[in-house]
Amino acid sequence: MDATSQFVQLWTRHQAEVERYVFMMVPRAADAAEVLQEVSVQLWEKWDKYDTSRPFVPWAIRFAYLEVLKWRRRQAREKLIFSDSLLQQINTTLDEEAPLTEARSRALDSCLTKLTEREKKWVHLRYGRHGAVKEEAERRGISLHKVYYAIEKIRGQLLNCIEQTLRREGWSDA
Numbered sequence: 001m002d003a004t005s006q007f008v009q010l011w012t013r014h015q016a017e018v019e020r021y022v023f024m025m026v027p028r029a030a031d032a033a034e035v036l037q038e039v040s041v042q043l044w045e046k047w048d049k050y051d052t053s054r055p056f057v058p059w060a061i062r063f064a065y066l067e068v069l070k071w072r073r074r075q076a077r078e079k080l081i082f083s084d085s086l087l088q089q090i091n092t093t094l095d096e097e098a099p100l101t102e103a104r105s106r107a108l109d110s111c112l113t114k115l116t117e118r119e120k121k122w123v124h125l126r127y128g129r130h131g132a133v134k135e136e137a138e139r140r141g142i143s144l145h146k147v148y149y150a151i152e153k154i155r156g157q158l159l160n161c162i163e164q165t166l167r168r169e170g171w172s173d174a
Helices: 003-025 029-045 056-074 084-112 117-127 132-140 144-168
Strands: none
Touching (some): 003 029, 056 084, 084 144, 117 132, 117 144, 132 144
């Protein structure tokens, strides 16, 4: 696989995780989107320095942290920004949690493969496009309450599966 394809594949798979990180650090959605755009540019520009034997998300989040700091310097006159010490504390906590987060993500991927096709569809509809569950329930003539009850059961199954997987892998505090 060439470098461009590898980057696009990893960035597409993990962009949401980096985006969540940026949205925790930056209070306004428009600003967070701008920072995320800069992160993606920086990641691509430094892609040749990425060590593929290491996890992608912590590497990308380091870039996100630096871009958040740059954004903060530009926004220094704003009142709604986090202190440097809080940003460092959040970043440190995320660094410490990265291995468990990666393990949970792998476990979720594995557990999702164990669902039936119908269950997968409901999960996709619930966490995909806004309003899709309601539309599908109406199309099928099923009450929205029943659908959300079914989705809640699926979520419970996934949570149990993830916890069991993590325990088997030695994550006792998961």
